[in-house]
Amino acid sequence: MSNLKSHASDAPSSVRASSNKPSTQKRILDTAERLFAKEGFEQTSLRQITQEADVNLASVNYHFGSKKALIQAVVARYMDVFMPALDEELRGLDDESALTTLQVFEAFKLPLFSLNGIHKRGTERFLRLLGFAYSETQGHLRRYTQSAFGNVLQHLLALLHRANPKLSDEEMFWRLHFVLGATVFAQVSGQALIEIARAEFNYEVNIKTVIEHLIVFIAGGLERP
Amino acid sequence: MSNLKSHASDAPSSVRASSNKPSTQKRILDTAERLFAKEGFEQTSLRQITQEADVNLASVNYHFGSKKALIQAVVARYMDVFMPALDEELRGLDDESALTTLQVFEAFKLPLFSLNGIHKRGTERFLRLLGFAYSETQGHLRRYTQSAFGNVLQHLLALLHRANPKLSDEEMFWRLHFVLGATVFAQVSGQALIEIARAEFNYEVNIKTVIEHLIVFIAGGLERP
DNA sequence: GATTAAATTAAACGCATGTTTAAAATGTGT
DNA sequence: ACACATTTTAAACATGCGTTTAATTTAATC
Numbered sequence: 325m326s327n328l329k330s331h332a333s334d335a336p337s338s339v340r341a342s343s344n345k346p347s348t349q350k351r352i353l354d355t356a357e358r359l360f361a362k363e364g365f366e367q368t369s370l371r372q373i374t375q376e377a378d379v380n381l382a383s384v385n386y387h388f389g390s391k392k393a394l395i396q397a398v399v400a401r402y403m404d405v406f407m408p409a410l411d412e413e414l415r416g417l418d419d420e421s422a423l424t425t426l427q428v429f430e431a432f433k434l435p436l437f438s439l440n441g442i443h444k445r446g447t448e449r450f451l452r453l454l455g456f457a458y459s460e461t462q463g464h465l466r467r468y469t470q471s472a473f474g475n476v477l478q479h480l481l482a483l484l485h486r487a488n489p490k491l492s493d494e495e496m497f498w499r500l501h502f503v504l505g506a507t508v509f510a511q512v513s514g515q516a517l518i519e520i521a522r523a524e525f526n527y528e529v530n531i532k533t534v535i536e537h538l539i540v541f542i543a544g545g546l547e548r549p
Numbered sequence: 550m551s552n553l554k555s556h557a558s559d560a561p562s563s564v565r566a567s568s569n570k571p572s573t574q575k576r577i578l579d580t581a582e583r584l585f586a587k588e589g590f591e592q593t594s595l596r597q598i599t600q601e602a603d604v605n606l607a608s609v610n611y612h613f614g615s616k617k618a619l620i621q622a623v624v625a626r627y628m629d630v631f632m633p634a635l636d637e638e639l640r641g642l643d644d645e646s647a648l649t650t651l652q653v654f655e656a657f658k659l660p661l662f663s664l665n666g667i668h669k670r671g672t673e674r675f676l677r678l679l680g681f682a683y684s685e686t687q688g689h690l691r692r693y694t695q696s697a698f699g700n701v702l703q704h705l706l707a708l709l710h711r712a713n714p715k716l717s718d719e720e721m722f723w724r725l726h727f728v729l730g731a732t733v734f735a736q737v738s739g740q741a742l743i744e745i746a747r748a749e750f751n752y753e754v755n756i757k758t759v760i761e762h763l764i765v766f767i768a769g770g771l772e773r774p
Numbered sequence: 775g776a777t778t779a780a781a782t783t784a785a786a787c788g789c790a791t792g793t794t795t796a797a798a799a800t801g802t803g804t
Numbered sequence: 805a806c807a808c809a810t811t812t813t814a815a816a817c818a819t820g821c822g823t824t825t826a827a828t829t830t831a832a833t834c
Contacts, residue, residue: 369821381822382823382824390822458734498762502762502766505735509684509727509731509733537724538727541724545769606814608811616792
């Protein structure tokens, strides 16, 4: 599924053979991910990425083709883990006799936390990438998600309808988008919020705490009669 | 409160004397507002604004000093109407004996709709401007709002606490930010959503409908025990 | 070890941005 | 009508961006 320029044979990927230094591709991908999650896609320049990754400016276009393609590659690395995991969790809910909204949203927790396998703070990074993907107008990302994982999202919608049979299609439509808004915003402004919270309430806050609060909130909003 | 360059005497503002054409300042302000609300602050260039306003490129810097100052002037025009109106509505709730969350959020409705006095679609524009102000990193705008209208926002927080005495400070903190997120997102993605909704449900959607749905949703999320 | 393919590099390209400059035009007060 | 302040204008400036080019270095293949 990788969109990388293949250049005939693509044997020596992933890790440089003799050196203990990761390959140029991986260095770009890792640095881009870190900076994208920190500042957003548009705010991060290729010069910034290549400088911090200690690779040549032109290598991004050589290996990925364009900045857009690099963005997609960064996001795809998480999507390819998250979406199948979510899919499995949602399937587990199909047999549930008395399905609740909270159950549906809690099905997100394991897939989200599994992203910490990709990176130490993978959950946080993924959600922030997602946030920027929606708040900046990265139409190509939305289209990619829709076409690659549209079936999973439809499954989600069906389960929410089952948990809230009294809600009209129209109401569900709006509320689901509000849910998305609260989620995205929480992540994009997340770091600032965490710092404020830390100062104000004098206790440690982490991404897990935020997600717990968020799930309760969005379930409450969505279930409102 | 205007940050405009005064240049000694500032007599001939607002409207050009002999011509029936609005002054350069007003033309810039109106066009900038329209484009900012449509595309966001960063996505809108001064060249785009001045071209559509039919004024010279340099006049923005002459009259406003910088793009940042122009952004602030555009937002301030709405804030200066909205915040006092909200303040008054909130004061009206001080004497309420059994205050509910829904009441607090419904206090936003009149101030919001009053913005249609500034422009035909003032409510929509204001909310979208607000959305971009938060989703783009316009730190100076956040600081301006906080310093100019911080007292009103604190009043709001106090009322919400009164309506939800069982909610801890910490929970209120998070939920209020989720509320903000849902609101902002609804507006920034608003036009796209309205069009989707129109196509999907085959009926007319306007900003008022969105706000009605939103208020119910956020009240539900915030009240969740 | 020669030959080919892949990867890296420094430099430039083309374009767009916000801002500044200095001259010209317009308006104002006496 | 003059002198002065204000506004408008066209042009250039400085900077940053993504991308492309062409030469060089490195790696793989026979």
